[in-house]
Amino acid sequence: MxxxxxxxxxxxxxxxxxxxxxxxxxxxxxxxxxxxxxxxxxxxxxxxxxxxxxxxxxxxxxxxxxxxxxxxxxxxxxxxxxxxxxxxxxxxxxxxxxxxxIAPARLFDEALKLLQSGYGAAAYRQMQRFDLFRYLFPLTQEILDDPEWPTPILVQHVLKNTDKRLEQGKSVTPAFMFAALLWYPLYQRYLEILDEGELPPLQALHEAANQVLSAQVKATAIPRRFSAPMREIWELQLRLPRHQGKKADQLMAHPRFRAAYDLILLRESAGEDLDGLGQWWTNYQKANEVQRRDLNTETATDEQPRKRRRRRRKPSNKPHE
Structure with missing residues (x-):
């Protein structure tokens, strides 16, 4: 029975x-x-x-x-x-x-309780111990199991950073946490779409975002008030390296700039080589007008983040089929 x-x-x-x-x-x-x-x-x-x-x-x-x-x-x-x-x-x-x-809406609430209550790093370790994390973030877990991607370190840094912000009384948002935890599944799919050669980079990113979010909401329902900012944070990962001339000031005025900048720093802390992009933006934010002009004369960084191993396979969503 x-x-x-x-x-x-x-x-x-x-x-x-x-x-x-x-x-x-x-x-x-x-x-x-x-x-x-x-x-x-x-x-x-x-x-x-x-x-x-x-x-x-x-x-x-x-x-x-x-x-x-x-x-x-x-x-x-x-x-x-x-x-x-x-x-x-x-x-x-x-x-x-x-x-x-379990209903995805309920699992979204549980994900916030686990990961945005000040002990997210410890909760993540417990979930990995019992193989529970994959039911909240199936695409992320798939890449966590792939040694070619630095996701394990990134996930740990994201959650430790969230815990630290809460300890300091600073605000946190589910949009940033979900954008960061889903960044490598998003980026993997982005590279696969680029390999197909049918879409330019920005459109490829938008299509990858559609596919990743569509798969993720089958596990944890993400309200639009969070998924829309997530898309903007992801898009800025491609736009922040293109900071020549007036673009830098325009990018800094973007409402998601700070979140996107924080994700750049976390990606670098996890071992990604972004050609000093995080330090460039750190310097630019602290600089005066003259110093900013000098920074803008430097050689621009690559238009796209450095690519890792490319795959044509689509991340599966097995636990929720």
């Missing part, structure tokens, strides 16, 4: 019934402000002391009821720096494909 997903679980009952409906023992503790006592119905207090994430009930059954609990286990372990108890961890690899049944 197949296990059905739980669609609604908000039926009120006693405090003990409510506790036992929760996912993990450490999430089923209740504090009483009247007498400063803690009510523990699931043996969660010892797990809290031992820094353990333990499922309430039989783990495989609970994951089948709601596969997102696998992501929640990874998220709590990352956020609290706890260890996932062995029996709670054991079924995750086998049952992780069940995440393909």
């Amino acid at each position: 197949s296990q059905r997903l739980i669609l609604r679980d908000n039926v009120y009952g006693s405090i003990e019934e409510d506790a036992l409906r929760r996912d993990f023992t450490v999430n089923a503790l209740y504090y009483c402000a009247r007498d400063y006592s803690i009510y523990d119905f699931a043996n969660g207090y010892p797990d809290l002391q031992q820094r353990i994430i333990r499922m309430i009930g039989e783990p495989a059954q609970r994951y089948r009821e709601d596969p997102v609990r696998m992501l929640r286990a990874a998220r709590f372990a990352a956020k609290l720096n706890f260890e996932i108890e062995a029996a709670t961890a054991a079924p995750i690899h086998e049952l992780s494909p069940l995440l393909g049944r």
